[in-house]
Amino acid sequence: MSDVAISVEHLSKRYKLYEKPSDRLKEALGRKVNVKEHYALHDVNFQIQKGECVGIIGTNGSGKSTVLKIITGVVNPTEGEVKVDGRISALLELGAGFNMEYTGLENIYLNGTMIGFSREEIDQKLDAILSFADIGEFVHQPVKTYSSGMFVRLAFAVAINIDPEILIVDEALSVGDVFFQSKCYRKFEEFKKMGKTIVFVSHDLGSISRYCDRVILLNKGVILDSGNPKEMINLYKKVLVQMDGEKNKAAGTEKEGVFERPFSRNPNVLEYGGQEAEIVDFTIEDENGLAGNTIEKMTPFTIKYKVVFHEDVNAPIYTFTIKDLKGTEITGTNTMYERVTIEPKKKGDSQIVSFTQNMNLQGGEYLLSISCTGYENGEFNVYHRLYDVCSISVVSDKNTVGFYDMDSEITVQDSGE
Structure with missing residues (x-):
């Protein structure tokens, strides 16, 4: 048989x-x-x-x-x-x-x-x-x-x-x-x-x-x-990268970007700020450095964006936040929390900031927000924020309870009694 x-x-x-x-x-x-x-x-x-x-x-x-x-x-x-x-x-x-x-x-x-x-x-x-x-x-x-x-x-x-x-x-x-x-x-x-x-x-x-x-x-x-x-x-994921490039080329919308980004920016992104600084491009990369917004759970990934300064800024702070589809903020950080000091920037300066971390969120769909903020004379200012700029899909072969996986190591042994 x-x-x-x-x-x-x-x-x-x-x-x-x-x-x-x-x-x-x-x-x-x-x-x-x-x-x-x-x-x-x-x-x-x-x-x-x-x-x-x-x-x-x-x-x-x-x-x-x-x-x-x-x-x-x-x-x-x-x-x-x-x-x-x-x-x-x-x-x-x-x-x-x-x-x-x-x-x-x-x-x-x-x-x-x-x-x-x-x-x-x-x-x-x-x-x-x-x-x-x-x-x-x-x-x-x-x-x-x-x-x-x-x-x-x-x-x-x-x-x-x-x-x-x-x-x-x-x-x-x-x-x-x-x-x-x-x-x-x-x-x-x-x-x-x-x-x-x-x-x-x-x-x-x-x-x-x-x-x-x-x-x-x-x-x-x-x-x-x-x-x-x-x-x-x-x-x-590589096929998706190639398809996106072909679509852009066919539509005549291909642009000279700073980064490769084979996924869509949210057309309804909420964008605001004083524009003293501007986020001009962004991307997400997986553990292999491949651009894309599909990330495997428990692997490293990088959120990366470029900021151009249109005015002098004393102490910029770079941020990212990840929310679920209901709008609940799940996690996020910024250069101030991470104790990374950014030197004062002059008009015309630019920087690329990269946040690299393990993807411990459960499998599912999430939304990413990024921003450049700072304090001037003791007051908090948003220079440029892109709210829900794109989605992130997390691929998981094991989901646990709640929003994120504590990556527990388990040992079981007989008690001898």
Whole structure:
């Protein structure tokens, strides 16, 4: 018996792009029209072993969802073939396969029947499905009244309780709350221990890092590489750097900056101050010196910015603050707290300040603010502040309690009693 659960061989998917919707009809009637061909996938090859949890990552339009749809038979390939050994359960799109007018309970039986179970077999699995979904009396209401979170809870509960040998999930878990996600990932671990196969597409690099044995990186319909999660996430960040440069060049917005910055400045940044000094550029760098706003937890990173002085400033203070998305200030520091004395600056002077530290925050999304401030004649002055200038994404394969990780070392020994 083969150890391969999924084999993808020379897989291509080609779509026709028409200049106008009516051109599709004209072509069907035998008339010649201008058509461009777009390859969503081009000669893709990979194998997934039984019992593996494999993540597929890539930018929007890289072909991730197309691969999954072909594997599950939702979409036919233009070329190549897919071989699957095992019963597949797929959670591809929110509510896919659900009838919006039916109740949650009716949809459980509908989905089970579509998969091939008898009503008696679904009866046996019903308690497990309802317990996992945990949506209470809403199971008797039409699903069109459900929130997106309730929808995904029920859909995932059905998908994992039909005893599949291969589970395929495409982004759907990002809809559920953190407690439901935790329950789903515990189920992933159970599945892995039972020797089942999981294929997981997500933009959540933390989850990819935490749960996947191997990661496949797609870009523009081709496989760039595959390997361990850390290596593939680092390669993905390099792809993002390259993409941002290409976008800027194509849009004619490429500027001569002091630093490389392959991520966006907040277009709605709150900017204020007396302008005696000005922050003219900034960036974030990871432990390898690679510019980007995606940082792995427990690794060093650097916040860096350049300040130009338009007036004499006696004792400038450089600062940064990191907040969560709710606006709560989580951490931050400045040159005064760190006892770094900055000498008086004259008009026309400039400096580059770098704050390097370990990223101990939990995995998630944060906001960065930076500023140049100081005291003149005993009064505090803001010379230039960029409030929520950009986001920072922290990738984590282990989250603890609260905002940050104390990086505890644990020893356990028998007491001898």
